[in-house]
Amino acid sequence: MVERDKLLDVQGLKTYFETDRGVVKAVDDISYHVKEGETVGIVGESGCGKSVTALSIMNLVQGPRGRVAGGKIMYTTKGGERVEITALPPYSPKMRAIRGSEISMIFQEPMTALNPVYTIGEQIAETVCLHQKVSKKKGRERAIEMLELVGIAAPSRRINEYPHQLSGGMRQRAMIGMALSCDPRFLIADEPTTALDVTIEAQILDLMLHLQEKLGMAMQFITHDLGVISTMAKRVVVMYTGHVVEKASVDDIFYDPRHPYTKGLLASVPTLGRQERLVPIKGTVPNMNELPKGCYFSPRCQEAMDICHQEEPPSYQLEGDHIVKCWLWEQEGVRLP
Amino acid sequence: MKDDNVILRVDDLRKYFPIKKGLFKRVVGNVKAVDGISFFVRKGETVGVVGESGCGKTTAGRCIVRVMEPTSGQVQFRRGGQMVDLLALSKHEMKKARQEIQMIFQDPFSSLDPRMTVKKIIAEPLDIHKIGTRQEQEERVKELMSHVGLGAYQLERYPHEFSGGQRQRIGIARALALNPSFIVCDEPVSALDVSVQAQVINLLSDLQEQFDLTYLFIAHDLSVVEHVSDRIMVMYVGQVVEMTTSKSLYTNPKHPYTEALLQAIPIADPRSRRDFRPLEGNVPDPSNPPPGCKFHTRCPYVQDICKREPPELRELKGMHDHFVACHRAEELELQGIQSRTAVSRSS
Numbered sequence: 001m002v003e004r005d006k007l008l009d010v011q012g013l014k015t016y017f018e019t020d021r022g023v024v025k026a027v028d029d030i031s032y033h034v035k036e037g038e039t040v041g042i043v044g045e046s047g048c049g050k051s052v053t054a055l056s057i058m059n060l061v062q063g064p065r066g067r068v069a070g071g072k073i074m075y076t077t078k079g080g081e082r083v084e085i086t087a088l089p090p091y092s093p094k095m096r097a098i099r100g101s102e103i104s105m106i107f108q109e110p111m112t113a114l115n116p117v118y119t120i121g122e123q124i125a126e127t128v129c130l131h132q133k134v135s136k137k138k139g140r141e142r143a144i145e146m147l148e149l150v151g152i153a154a155p156s157r158r159i160n161e162y163p164h165q166l167s168g169g170m171r172q173r174a175m176i177g178m179a180l181s182c183d184p185r186f187l188i189a190d191e192p193t194t195a196l197d198v199t200i201e202a203q204i205l206d207l208m209l210h211l212q213e214k215l216g217m218a219m220q221f222i223t224h225d226l227g228v229i230s231t232m233a234k235r236v237v238v239m240y241t242g243h244v245v246e247k248a249s250v251d252d253i254f255y256d257p258r259h260p261y262t263k264g265l266l267a268s269v270p271t272l273g274r275q276e277r278l279v280p281i282k283g284t285v286p287n288m289n290e291l292p293k294g295c296y297f298s299p300r301c302q303e304a305m306d307i308c309h310q311e312e313p314p315s316y317q318l319e320g321d322h323i324v325k326c327w328l329w330e331q332e333g334v335r336l337p
Numbered sequence: 338m339k340d341d342n343v344i345l346r347v348d349d350l351r352k353y354f355p356i357k358k359g360l361f362k363r364v365v366g367n368v369k370a371v372d373g374i375s376f377f378v379r380k381g382e383t384v385g386v387v388g389e390s391g392c393g394k395t396t397a398g399r400c401i402v403r404v405m406e407p408t409s410g411q412v413q414f415r416r417g418g419q420m421v422d423l424l425a426l427s428k429h430e431m432k433k434a435r436q437e438i439q440m441i442f443q444d445p446f447s448s449l450d451p452r453m454t455v456k457k458i459i460a461e462p463l464d465i466h467k468i469g470t471r472q473e474q475e476e477r478v479k480e481l482m483s484h485v486g487l488g489a490y491q492l493e494r495y496p497h498e499f500s501g502g503q504r505q506r507i508g509i510a511r512a513l514a515l516n517p518s519f520i521v522c523d524e525p526v527s528a529l530d531v532s533v534q535a536q537v538i539n540l541l542s543d544l545q546e547q548f549d550l551t552y553l554f555i556a557h558d559l560s561v562v563e564h565v566s567d568r569i570m571v572m573y574v575g576q577v578v579e580m581t582t583s584k585s586l587y588t589n590p591k592h593p594y595t596e597a598l599l600q601a602i603p604i605a606d607p608r609s610r611r612d613f614r615p616l617e618g619n620v621p622d623p624s625n626p627p628p629g630c631k632f633h634t635r636c637p638y639v640q641d642i643c644k645r646e647p648p649e650l651r652e653l654k655g656m657h658d659h660f661v662a663c664h665r666a667e668e669l670e671l672q673g674i675q676s677r678t679a680v681s682r683s684s
Contacts, residue, residue: 045531045532169619170619198559198598198601199598199616202600202616203615203616203617224530224531225603227603228603230604230607231604231611254608255608265532268535270560270561270563271606272587273587277539277542280539284502284533285500
């Protein structure tokens with residue numbers, strides 16, 4: 001593939017945190033890319049590094065304890081310039097220009113992500129004024145326009161309300177409106193519907209699909225919910241303890257999973273209309289301070305072989321764009337460097 | 338209904354939280370968290386309760402165990418062949434009754450005392466009810482721990498040394514300590530990771546078989562509820578809108594709200610279909626619900642009568658065990674989930 005097609009290109013990213021009990025490798029040598037206009041889903045359980053990946057892209061990893069210890073993140077801007085995000089200082093003008101007007105992010109809990117002492121309108125207008133250098137009046141107009149875009153009724157009245165006056169679903173809509181106010185080309189959504197009720201979740205997912213179609217932006221959709229992933233993503237990255245264990249199209253992940261962890265996850269979720277016994281993955285996600293030897297999944301793996309307990313597996317390329325990090329594919333797969 | 342198998346019968350249960358205002362704390366209104374619900378549970382079955390936040394499912398569960406005192410209603414519970422109204426019991430009598438009716442909580446992080454060892458946590462119910470000597474209690478705790486898949490070597494550890502799933506196992510062991518016949522499970526797996534959630538669901542169903550337990554299983558996740566329940570009750574703003582067997586609810590819903598819930602669930606299958614328009618608007622404020630049917634403000638099938646008269650929960654003619662509160666239940670043709678999984682993963 002031509003490098004230019006990749007809007008975001010994460011190459012061997014390592015994000016480490018110093019803790020009192022040693023270095024935690026929250027993200028450890030992961031690679032994936034997002035093409036223009038497509039949605040990539042990142043799925044995994046708590047502690048797998050999916051949110052830290054997002055913070056690394058936004059260049060918001062908190063120093064001095066947290067740092068990008070290796071690899072790089074390349075981003076192609078509107079003007080076609082390839083920028084190495086990981087090489088930019090977090091508060092440099094260039095990084096600030098990218099954050100917000102090129103790449104935007106929405107979070108799980110809109111109540112904590114929004115500022116309680118400013119009105120919704122002020123917060124959206126602030127973003128617009130900051131990035132697009134327009135007047136306050138223009139910013140306010142843009143805020144109304146955005147609320148209308150995300151389906152909030154009576155937007156000219158709503159912009160004067162504070163976050164606590166809105167319901168959970170409305171707040172999430174307002175946050176999406178804020179994130180999109182500067183026409184970003186890439187949106188990172190970190191569990192945006194996890195805190196919402198199922199009927200409201202459906203509204204928000206629908207809204208996001210609709211906006212993506214309308215605005216043509218690319219998305220990185222982070223979630224632990226396989227149902228949400230299958231609704232939203234075209235390609236899926238499965239993470240476990242800081243590693244990418246499998247990457248494939250959404251159809252391959254659900255119909256032809258190759259990594260024992262992915263298979264285990266799929267067998268763990270109850271499917272509507274089928275009451276047969278679930279097949280859980282045994283054990284629990286290991287503590288990031290006490291990771292097992294070899295493949296981090298080996299103590300829980302049904303198919304583990306001797307080598308799995310000894311050596312970390314490499315990634316293998318299988319047919320199509322299917323990549324799996326597991327020794328089981330030593331014969332059939334092509335080992336990636 | 339006369340049924341010897343009924344272990345719990347709830348009749349017109351209500352829980353209102355007064356809204357107080359001003360200097361003299363005058364009551365200016367009520368949040369009707371649970372607004373007249375009636376249902377029954379048969380021995381050995383699992384009844385699921387689903388609904389969105391604020392629908393009153395947790396409050397209902399707590400009122401049944403009397404962790405919270407309901408405003409009015411009856412909770413008949415079978416004890417030694419007799420139906421007893423739990424709400425009419427004195428504090429002392431209720432304490433005795435709690436040996437048979439226990440609860441498992443959602444958050445395994447806040448429902449275990451961080452300063453107590455696992456042994457103390459699990460033995461606490463035995464202590465309170467003065468059952469057995471220290472020696473016997475310790476034996477019982479070890480036995481319970483093995484039932485829920487924990488090792489006796491973990492006896493002296495504290496809650497923070499355990500993962501979420503293991504803590505939920507401790508909570509389950511505690512609930513089992515007094516040999517209850519009925520357990521209210523309030524969102525027991527919602528806080529757990531997907532892979533661990535399945536372990537706990539399987540454990541609950543094994544224990545049910547082993548000890549002949551009856552569950553009231555409260556959850557917001559429809560896939561989980563469908564998986565564990567024999568019958569399901571759907572709640573909306575403090576009331577039951579539909580109650581029937583799992584299969585019937587998911588394949589043949591009769592209430593528009595149930596249909597909307599089923600169509601809204603994100604199904605873990607990229608080939609599944611979703612061409613249903615999601616419900617608009619929000620759940621109404623339970624302190625100021627709309628007149629008539631409480632769902633009429635969001636219902637796509639609303640008619641004039643729905644705005645005026647609240648529908649009664651009634652058993653549908655010719656459909657055994659299918660209760661629904663909708664004026665138009667007979668005429669509407671609603672979609673179950675089979676419309677979405679025309680192509681299934683196994684095919």
